[in-house]
Amino acid sequence: xxxxxxxxxxxxxxxxxxxxxxxxxxxxxxxxxxxxxxxxxxxxxxxxxxxxxxxxxxxxxxxxxxxxxxxxxxxxxxxxxxxxxxxxxxxxxxxxxxxxxxxxxxxxxxxxxxxxxxxxxxxxxxxxxxxxxxxxxxxxxxxxxxxxxxxxxxxxxxxxxxxxxx
Amino acid sequence: xxxxxxxxxxxxxxxxxxxxxxxxxxxxxxxxxxxxxxxxxxxxxxxxxxxxxxxxxxxxxxxxxxxxxxxxxxxxxxxxxxxxxxx
Numbered sequence: 001x002x003x004x005x006x007x008x009x010x011x012x013x014x015x016x017x018x019x020x021x022x023x024x025x026x027x028x029x030x031x032x033x034x035x036x037x038x039x040x041x042x043x044x045x046x047x048x049x050x051x052x053x054x055x056x057x058x059x060x061x062x063x064x065x066x067x068x069x070x071x072x073x074x075x076x077x078x079x080x081x082x083x084x085x086x087x088x089x090x091x092x093x094x095x096x097x098x099x100x101x102x103x104x105x106x107x108x109x110x111x112x113x114x115x116x117x118x119x120x121x122x123x124x125x126x127x128x129x130x131x132x133x134x135x136x137x138x139x140x141x142x143x144x145x146x147x148x149x150x151x152x153x154x155x156x157x158x159x160x161x162x163x164x165x166x
Numbered sequence: 167x168x169x170x171x172x173x174x175x176x177x178x179x180x181x182x183x184x185x186x187x188x189x190x191x192x193x194x195x196x197x198x199x200x201x202x203x204x205x206x207x208x209x210x211x212x213x214x215x216x217x218x219x220x221x222x223x224x225x226x227x228x229x230x231x232x233x234x235x236x237x238x239x240x241x242x243x244x245x246x247x248x249x250x251x252x253x
Contacts, residue, residue: 063206067215129221132246133210136219142228142242146217149174149230149241158239159178161171165193 008062009134010080017055018087024048025094032101038112045116048095052123059130081134088131095124169200169231169238177227177240184225191222192243196229200238203231221246 008014028044099121102108108117136142152158173181181189198208199220209220209229218229226246230239 060206063210064204067204067211132221132226133212133219136226137212140213142212142217142219145174145176145228145242146213146230148176149228149239152174153172153230153232153237153239158172158174161173161193161196164173164178164181 008059008066009076009084013058014084017051017058018084018091021048021051021055022087022091022094024051025091025098029094029098029101032098032105032107035105038110041107042112042116045113045120049116049119049123052127056123056126078138081138085131085134085138088127088134092124092127092131095120095127099124167236168197169203169236171196171200171238171240173240174242177243180243188223188225192225192227195220195222195227196238196240199229203229203238 024044025048028041028048031041031044099117102113102117107113149158181192184192195208198205199218203209203218204215209218209227211217212219212228216231216233218231220227220229224245225243227243228241230241231237232239
């Protein structure tokens, strides 16, 4: 596995950001389940989204640094990545269940919460995307697709975008 | 300078069967990657920087980049499965 970007996984920054997001999203879930005041839920939405966006920023910076050869972190092993995937799945499940609770209690129709609700769904999808990316990197079922595409390109069989976009 | 975009046979034929809004979103995503393929907001590296993965809704797009030839190949478009726990 040649995925330099994953060197960020399991570092102190990763743990702080991930568990911070898990903590605040669990508090949001509890606030919704306890039918807390709308203002309290709106504040938790805001905190959760801010925490998740900070986490994504850190990951994107780590990926960019790794691709530019500026990563300061050491190599990461398979077990660390698997743990990272499971942590991301835990986070996704909490966010997804918050989304379902909001729909069940019709909180998605309240204008005060709508922005936070929409942001949370986008962030949940992004967490899922990260987990899938890490799973793909561990289970490279994509190698054949790349080999076929490369062979097609070398034989001049690829299709220009102008023909596909019509 | 943006990379020239080309499609493999599989991705071209898959794309033709998608509905128009999804097709447009895929084109936009690929164009964004072609403009700056190292930007992790658009795609993530799978193997080195040349083999990358991007996502549009439930579709996974595999991208192969030939930096020296200034070409980006859309290697595969596929509906991806659910995430699952590593044991």
